[in-house]
Amino acid sequence: MKALVTPRTAPRRRYDPWAVGGWLLLAMFVFLAMLPMAWMLLTSLKSQFAALQYPPEWIPSRPTLDEYVRLLSPASEVGREFLGYLANSFWVSMATTVLGVIVAVPAAYAFSRFRFPGRNLLFYAVLVRNMFPAVVFLMPLFIMMRWLGLVNTQWSLILTYLTFGLPLSIWLLKGFYDNIPVQLEQAARIDGASRFKAFLLIVMPLSSPGIIATAIYSFITAWNEYVYALTFLNDKSKLTLPVGLQKFFTEYATNWPGLMAASFIMSVPVVALFLILQKYFVRALTEGAVKS
Amino acid sequence: MSTATQARPPRREAGRNPGLLRRIYRHRHDYAYIAPALVVMMLVIAYPIYDTIYLSFFNTPPNLALEDKIFIGTGNYTRVLASDSFHEATWNTLVWTIFSTLFAFVLGFAAAIALNDAFRGRGLLRGILLVPYVISAVAASYVWRWLYHSDFGVIGALSVQLGITDIPINFLDNTDRVMAALIAVNVWKEFPFAMIMMLAGLQTVPDQLLRAARVDGASAWNRFWHVTLPHVRHVALVTILLLLVANLNSFTIPWIMTGGGPAGATEIWITHIYQLAFGRIRFGLASAYSVILFVVMMTMGWFYVRALTHGDDKRPG
Numbered sequence: 148m149k150a151l152v153t154p155r156t157a158p159r160r161r162y163d164p165w166a167v168g169g170w171l172l173l174a175m176f177v178f179l180a181m182l183p184m185a186w187m188l189l190t191s192l193k194s195q196f197a198a199l200q201y202p203p204e205w206i207p208s209r210p211t212l213d214e215y216v217r218l219l220s221p222a223s224e225v226g227r228e229f230l231g232y233l234a235n236s237f238w239v240s241m242a243t244t245v246l247g248v249i250v251a252v253p254a255a256y257a258f259s260r261f262r263f264p265g266r267n268l269l270f271y272a273v274l275v276r277n278m279f280p281a282v283v284f285l286m287p288l289f290i291m292m293r294w295l296g297l298v299n300t301q302w303s304l305i306l307t308y309l310t311f312g313l314p315l316s317i318w319l320l321k322g323f324y325d326n327i328p329v330q331l332e333q334a335a336r337i338d339g340a341s342r343f344k345a346f347l348l349i350v351m352p353l354s355s356p357g358i359i360a361t362a363i364y365s366f367i368t369a370w371n372e373y374v375y376a377l378t379f380l381n382d383k384s385k386l387t388l389p390v391g392l393q394k395f396f397t398e399y400a401t402n403w404p405g406l407m408a409a410s411f412i413m414s415v416p417v418v419a420l421f422l423i424l425q426k427y428f429v430r431a432l433t434e435g436a437v438k439s
Numbered sequence: 440m441s442t443a444t445q446a447r448p449p450r451r452e453a454g455r456n457p458g459l460l461r462r463i464y465r466h467r468h469d470y471a472y473i474a475p476a477l478v479v480m481m482l483v484i485a486y487p488i489y490d491t492i493y494l495s496f497f498n499t500p501p502n503l504a505l506e507d508k509i510f511i512g513t514g515n516y517t518r519v520l521a522s523d524s525f526h527e528a529t530w531n532t533l534v535w536t537i538f539s540t541l542f543a544f545v546l547g548f549a550a551a552i553a554l555n556d557a558f559r560g561r562g563l564l565r566g567i568l569l570v571p572y573v574i575s576a577v578a579a580s581y582v583w584r585w586l587y588h589s590d591f592g593v594i595g596a597l598s599v600q601l602g603i604t605d606i607p608i609n610f611l612d613n614t615d616r617v618m619a620a621l622i623a624v625n626v627w628k629e630f631p632f633a634m635i636m637m638l639a640g641l642q643t644v645p646d647q648l649l650r651a652a653r654v655d656g657a658s659a660w661n662r663f664w665h666v667t668l669p670h671v672r673h674v675a676l677v678t679i680l681l682l683l684v685a686n687l688n689s690f691t692i693p694w695i696m697t698g699g700g701p702a703g704a705t706e707i708w709i710t711h712i713y714q715l716a717f718g719r720i721r722f723g724l725a726s727a728y729s730v731i732l733f734v735v736m737m738t739m740g741w742f743y744v745r746a747l748t749h750g751d752d753k754r755p756g
Contacts, residue, residue, distance in 0.1 A: 165659050169553040173564060176550050179627065180568050183582045186593055190585065201607075202596045250475045257472030264462050282690055282709045283729040286494070286716050287487035290505065310483035313476055371575035373691045378717055389577040393695070403585055410578035421573045425566050428573075433639040 184414075191215070191408035198403045214408035229409060231384060232391030236413075239301050239387055240369040243308040247316055247365045248358055250309070255320030256346065260329070281311070281374055289378060303379045304387070308369045316361045319430075323357030324350065360427035367417050367428075388413045491733070495726035503720060515727035524703065524711065525728075532707040534618060535625075535693075536686040542626040543682055547633025548675070552663075554634070555641045565638070572631035580695035583624045587611050611697055614704040621705055625692055629685065633678050640674030641667065676746045684739060687732075708732055 190198055192210040220226040258266055288307060289298070297303040327350055335345040351358075373389040380386050392409055421428055470477075495515055497508040519525050554565055571579065586593050587610040595607025610620040644667050652662045690709045693699060699706035699714065706714075708728070716725035 166556065169556065172549060173553045176546075176553070177564065177567055180571050180631070183579070183586060183627070184570060184574075186586060187578075187582045199591050201591055202600060203591060203593055250479065253472040254476035257469055261466060261469035261472070263466035263469040264459055281688065282713050282716075283491060283732060284483075284487045285713070286722050286725060286729070287490035288483065290490065290503075290722075291482075291486070293503075306479075307483060310479050313480055317476060367573060371577070373575070373577050374694075374713070389575055392577060392581065403588075403591075406581055407585065410575075410581050414574045414578050417573055417575065418570055421569070422566050425562070425569070429565075429569075429635055429639075433636055 187407045187411055187414075191404055191411050193404050195402055195404055214402075214405045215412070218405070218408055218412065225405075228383070229391070232386055232388045233412070235301065235385060235391075236370055236388040239304050239308070240366050242301075242305045243312065243369040244362050244365045246305065246309050247312050248362055251313060251316040251320055251361060252351075252358065254313075255317045256324055256350065258317060259321045259324035285374065285378055288375075292379060298379060299381050299385065301380075301385060301387075304369075304372075304375055307375050307379075308365070308372060312365045312368060316365060319361050319364070320354065320357045323354045327353050356427060359424065360430055363420055363424050363428055367420065370417055488733075491726045491729050494723055495730045497723045499720075499722040501720045503722065505722075508723065511723075515724050516731070518724060519727050519731065524706070527703055528706045528708050528711045531618065531703075531705060532687065535622060535689070535705075535707050536683060538622050539625045539629070539686045539689075540679060540682040542622070543630045544633045544675075544679055546626065547630040547635075547678075548637045550630065550634040551637035551641055554638055565635075568634060569631045571628050572635075576628065576691035577695060579624065579628055580692050583627075584611070584696055587620060612701055614702055617697060617701065617704050621693055621696055624696065625686065625689065628692065629682065632685075633682060636674060636678040636681075637671060640671040640678075643674075644670040673746065677743070680739060680743045680746060684736070684743075687735070687739075 189205070189207060191214055192212070193204075193207045194209070194211055194213065197204065197207060197209065217223050217225055218229045221230055257263075288303075292298045292303040292306075297306070331349050331353075332342075332345045335349050336342065340348065371389065372387075376387045376390045377393075380390065388409075392406065392413070494508075496510060496512060498511045498514070499505060499508045550568060554561060554568075587595070589595065589607065589609045589612060592607060592610075594610070595604075598604045598608055599606065608616070610616050648666050649662055652666050657665070688709060689707070690713065693705050693707060693710050694713070697705045699710045709732075712725050712728045712732070715721050715728060
């Protein structure tokens with residue numbers, strides 16, 4: 148499959164009014180998209196006193212990293228809590244991602260290669276997943292988790308995220324397997340490899356971009372998820388970051404620089420992952436809807 | 440899409456033809472590959488749907504001792520449909536969903552068109568514009584609460600400094616403005632999704648056609664209207680449907696920014712269901728509410744399936 152953004156011939160005429168309009172539009176979009184992020188960062192570098200000023204100072208006159216130091220040092224109580232949330236988020240997101248790949252790979256391979264009755268089910272599972280609101284699943288899942296004794300454990304989140312991610316992961320991976328010629332496998336099998344060995348040595352390496360795309364998507368989704376974490380976990384020591392933030396800052400009135408610093412720290416892994424692997428992520432988003 | 444055509448069996452066989460059991464038996468080993476996925480999905484998707492429908496016919500006790508629930512038939516449904524809060528939430532949901540979708544799509548499409556021409560740094564710009572979409576909705580909601588802050592918010596201060604208003608505008612405590620303020624946040628968060636979808640769609644428009652139209656003297660507008668638009672119609676439809684669904688399902692932004700307030704001005708279906716279920720612990724009532732939402736979703740799902748499956752045949756090339 149060809150890359151989403153294929154280079155085109157550069158426009159010949161320099162001052163096409165449409166192109167200039169496009170540039171202005173883009174500049175405006177970038178400004179609007181980045182303004183809240185910039186303000187998040189700028190506020191996080193202020194002292195609490197400096198943040199509560201009217202009119203606000205745009206650039207902090209005395210920038211300070213105090214809030215970051217406080218959040219990330221295990222010595223302070225706030226820091227211990229925050230680092231705990233951070234660790235919980237990493238654990239939940241990593242477990243979801245790894246388990247998701249382990250379950251999705253064989254399933255996607257089967258959906259791509261085998262012709263068994265009921266394989267259209269996948270399509271509908273992806274659909275159901277896209278259509279139904281997470282909140283609607285909350286009640287029955289809460290009852291189920293309670294029955295399984297998993298409420299207030301991180302496994303309830305991992306299990307939920309895993310499932311909700313699966314249909315899309317399988318769908319995505321299937322797209323990659325569909326594009327790997329069957330002949331490659333057949334050649335390996337003629338040379339004496341078992342089906343499993345052919346899969347492991349030929350198909351897996353070729354589908355690694357798909358696995359990366361799927362893994363990133365799962366990780367980011369799990370990292371950002373809020374409503375299940377809000378509902379399934381009570382124990383302060385078990386919370387993930389999105390919920391942790393809320394609990395944390397309503398207790399001591401609102402420390403805006405602290406909240407912005409925490410939000411910034413929370414956004415860093417996701418934005419970094421995303422910018423490095425943008426190509427795969429974009430593919431994960433548009434796969435299925437855009438046919439090429 | 441090549442994958443869809445490969446995926447279909449060569450001949451379409453009816454669901455319950457006599458060979459089905461035999462075919463299942465013949466393919467029994469194939470199911471081993473999908474078994475783990477199937478089990479997990481059944482457990483966490485199929486069962487909850489059943490359970491929601493089941494619970495919607497019961498009055499559930501507030502301590503969630505579900506063995507004490509009382510069958511009340513369609514009582515929950517009549518209660519939901521007759522309540523004022525349902526009507527208010529429905530109106531809010533409509534406003535929220537339609538305006539969020541409209542603005543996110545139009546802005547996203549505009550950004551996609553601007554990004555469609557090749558230029559240096561396009562990848563970087565695309566990445567920057569996607570940042571609002573990938574960061575957590577929780578972080579985004581907090582930042583926007585801070586931007587909208589009634590005393591120290593930047594937007595209020597800016598409007599005073601530019602002489603638009605005398606005092607900082609209060610966005611979140613004003614029942615007339617709060618919905619618009621929340622929709623703005625939502626649009627900021629999800630326009631990149633529309634952008635990336637439409638950009639992918641625009642990349643499939645054949646260059647030769649656009650060049651041919653230009654040689655024939657078609658204006659930029661005509662090239663867009665008669666060449667580009669027919670090609671991206673299908674992607675646009677899918678994008679709009681996905682946005683509609685996402686907006687009907689939004690929870691985090693309204694929940695964190697206003698919690699449905701002030702005075703129910705931003706109460707939409709989802710936040711209301713959450714409040715009923717986990718605020719007031721009325722699972723039965725909330726389930727009936729959810730089932731009503733299911734029905735709306737199924738209807739949209741039907742259009743979505745149609746858009747995905749019928750779109751291919753009509754597309755030229």
